[in-house]
Structure formats: C-alpha cells, structure tokens
Amino acid sequence: MPGFISWVSGLFAKKPPVQTMQETRLFNHPASEPSASEDSSAKAPPRLEAHLFCWLLDVQPAQLKKTASSADKVLAELERRLQTNALEELPRKPGTLPMLMRALSAETTDRKHVTDIILSDPSLTDQLLQVANSPQFKPGDYLIESVDQAVFVLGLNGIRNVITAAVMRPMMAARNSSEALFAQRAWRWGLTCARSAEMIARIHNDDTSAHFMVGLLPSLAYITIRREVAAICRAQNIENEPEPALFRLALAQHQWATCQLLANIWALPPKYHAWLLSAERPAPKQENWPLLDGLLVGTREVLRHARQRNLAEEDLLKLVHISPQQLDQVRAAVLTMLKDGKTDQ
Template structure:
C-alpha cells in the first residue's frame, strides 16, 4: 500500500536493481524487490499507519481491514476522477494565492504590499489573525490584533507559514457533524507534521517556510479524499455511509497523488512539487527527506499526546536522521504546541 509510511519497510531492507540479459539496469519502478520486510519493520508500519488511522477515523483496528476488493467500483471511480482531473471536492486555488506567492517571493520584502493583499480578503484576514494567535504560532504573551502587527512581529518567514495555515484551515474545517471529529483530528495532525517538517528543513539548511506549506498538503489530501469518496458513495447509496475499511483504503492509496494534484492545481512553485516527489519516491541510498521525517515525527507526537499506541523511542530515533539532541528540540516544540492547543 503506497501510503505516507510505505518507505519504512524499505528503510532497513534495500531493493536490488534488476538487470537485463544485456546487463542494463531497469528503471527504478522495475526493480526486483528485497525480501519481504521482517516482523520488526512490519510492526513499525502498523504502529504508525494503523494507529494513526484508528485515531483519525475513531475506529478499532479490525474496522480498517474489513474485506475491500482492489476492483471496488467506488475506488475505481475515485481513481478515474483523479487521473482525469475530475475531482469535485478538490480545493480551488485561493483567489489571493498568486499575488501572495509573488509578494512573498519579492526579495525587497515589501511588508505594506503584503498587508494590502491580505486585507483585501476579509475571510483571509480573520483566519490569519486566528492562526497567528494560536499555540502553534504565537511568539509571546501579547495578542496580535492587526495584519500589520502580524507581519511586523512574525517577519516575512513567519508570516509565510501563518498565511499557508490560514489558507488551508477553512478547507479542512468540518462541513457537518459526520466529519467533525475527522476534520478536527486531521487538522491537528497536519499542523503538527508541518511544524515538524519545517523544523527538520531548518536543520538541513533548506527552505523552512516552503516545507511547512508542503507539510500541510497531506492533511488537505485526507479531507479531500474523504469528501470525494462520500460524494461518490452517495450517488449510489443514498441512505448509508461508506465503511471505515473503504475510507482507509482510499486515503492510503491516493494520498500522495492527491497532494501532488493540489500542488499542481494551486500553481505552487516547482520546488514545492519537487519536495512531494522526493518524499514519495526517494532515490536509492538517499536519507529521508524533511517531509517524510516530519510526517513520521508529527504522527508519532500526535498519537503520543492523544494517549494512543505509537512508535517506541528507540525505533523513532533509528528511523529519523536527527541527532538525539535535535530530536529532543523538535519534540519539545511539538509537545508544547500540542499541550497548549488542547486547552485552547
């Protein structure tokens, strides 16, 4: 199952390149796979993926594995919509996004111009102030009361992250009681993964704010797929809901492709989409990217804070490319934000 955690099985067992009779290597997709993962690597996947989805979907493990045919017509329709760009629930590009990207890319850092763009969108202004004062972004005890103040206090790098979260947050907000818990937990997971991705990118000397934005896309892909599948189901089963196993299969099968489609449709910079490709299909011998590390660390900390089964400390350290001190720093940041937001 090509989910966000599918790389774990290959982390300890590398694939062996296939060789043609002429001695030429096949493409990476045609490699002979290494022996089946050991029980230890399988358990890592279970600890992460299974327990994350049990929490997100508020379901027992047995509910995730009810029989779902690979040729399920609901999944086939979902696959067709993705491939033909006919997703009805795909979030539309925010109207101000192109102008915001241009303003944020301006090396002169014109704060007044950026403030004007934000203020022209009242909904974005409200969301930005809400997000800027949340535990994930607050930089002090004083409340940020205006856009100008937010830009000044947070700086250009800080405001980039707040804008990204402010644009995505309304799209993940629940539309009805059925998806209330799922959307709330998905947003919490997405923010935590984005913060972890940002921190690790900063350690790597990479673009931290760009990685933060990309780190939000997996959560947006989950809510998009959840809604699309429910829409497909309702077209044929008006009086019932898709079962948990079908939702789980859809989310894990199409999460990467949906993340990439959102990035493409929103016209995000090429490097953002490159981060997704590198995380989805890492080069042989390449250490994990900031995004894969961030998803792993963010998922583990969210589950830990929610008192769910999660990844043991020694396995977490083994899977990440962080030093023990860097891991402690990252966990301190995430734990503080999770604790404060729980009581907010």
C-alpha cells in the first residue's frame, strides 16, 4: 500500500493547484498522424466524454460549464483524501473475491469447488442469481434457480463475469433518490463497457474475464467519487445538493486515480494496474488496447441507444484497433444487451 499511495501522491504533487488542475480524460488517444486537423478524430474522445457526463448527470452542456462556488474547497479535500487513502466512500473488498479469483483462474478448478465458494457467502449467492437471470447475462428464456445450475449453464468462463457483476452490483446500487438516476446509468454504462472490453479482448486473444472486470472499474470509480463529493459537502456544511459542474470536475480530475486505488485495495493482479495505466496514458505503439477500445465502443453505444449526442461513426473507426467487421460484431452483441435491459429513465 505505501508504494502505491506514494505513486498516487507523486502524480498529484506534480499537478497545479485545484483551480487549474489538469483533467485526466477517460478517453485518451495517442496522435499517430502529425498532420491531423483540429476537427479530426484526435478531438473526438473529449467530446464523447462531455456527452457521457451530460447523460450520467442528466443535464445540458451549459450546466457543466458553470463554476460551482464551493468547488475549490471540495476538490482540495477530495484530493487530500485520495492522497492519504482517506476516502469515506471507498468500497470494501468483498471477502470471497480473492478466493473466487484464485479458483476461477486455476486450470484444475471444478464446478463444485466454485459452487461451494459462492454458497459460503449468502449475499453473493442472492446477487449472483439475480444477475444470472438479468437480461445482460441470461442465456435463454428459462429461470436459473440455483448456483449449481448457473455454473453448469454458463460454464466457468461465463460464470466469471456474472460473479464480477454480482460482486460490484450492490456497491453501485443507489442509496437515495438524489443518486438514483446516476447510479442506474453508471451501472448500465459500466456493463456495456465491460462487455465491449471482454469481446475486444477475445479478438486480441487476451484475458476476457479480466478485461470484463477492469471494464467495470471506471463506473465504480464514478459512483465512488460522486458519493465522496456529497460526503465532503455535508462535512463542510454545504446545504444545497452539489452542482453538476462540481461532480464533473471531480470525475474528470480523479477518475483514473480512483480506478487504480480500487484495484489496489482489492489486491487485483498487477496486470490490472498496467491495463488501467495504458488506457490512461496510451502510447501509439502499445499492444494492449481492449480496455480503452472497450470504453470507447461501450460509451458510444450506450449513448446512441439512449438517443444522446455521441461519436460519429467515422471517428470511432479511426480510433479503435479492430476491423470494421469486428466492430460490427461487438456492436451487435452490445446492442442486444442494451435492448434486452431496462429502458433508461
């Protein structure tokens, strides 16, 4: 932990004061064409992120540009808490997660062993059955009634993603009416990005289940940051609901550091940290793209399905590292998941 916290602190130490702190884009794309114009695909990711914030926060673009009167104090306290590992709203590591990760990654693991681990945690058992029967995962029209049936029907590969979603879902459930729509949309966005990253990882012959999990981390980071900002406002006796512009600043400035912190406190393998870092700071010649491409495709499709402003087709094709035919396959699977899921409010 000290080493990681020092790394995070070092990042913050090199940044300017809160008032002018540089935002860390969710979608970064290395400029591979020196002659790219101002209106080229290099400008597309920031626009996509702005559209995502508008949808998640349910506001018009002008509302995100307003200056919140309390922004400096709140953001300074949020930065301090991140530096000192003092976030009040940081989700705790689920007790069965390390054991499940070891079991699911072992080549000799059998179905009974995985079932026994899940059944040892009653809350996880309930969540798993709910998720397994949700439109995003249900393999057919019949009801999955037991953990053993879920493992049998979905297989060890399929059950990995259901377990990941079951572990994270309670952490992202709305706690009150003020965050209900944000939490609902963040969960929907997270699942879409995770499924996109999983499918793109399969195209690249990479670890599909691990990319599904890491694809969910940004959405969990978003709900964590939103809750932390609200908690800071209460502690500072700010009576009104935090303004959307304040939430946007907090998300844009601290999204990647929060993802890394989540991966660290959950003791996820080093490759998760590497994937997060390569998505935050991609290099033109790097080889690992599933997470960044999954975020791009997932965000674009969830916004398109919600009839929101998003990324032009030609810009998306310039940015992702898969062929148009492969993109169509990913999009078709994601669209089926979105159509089968509940309609956004």
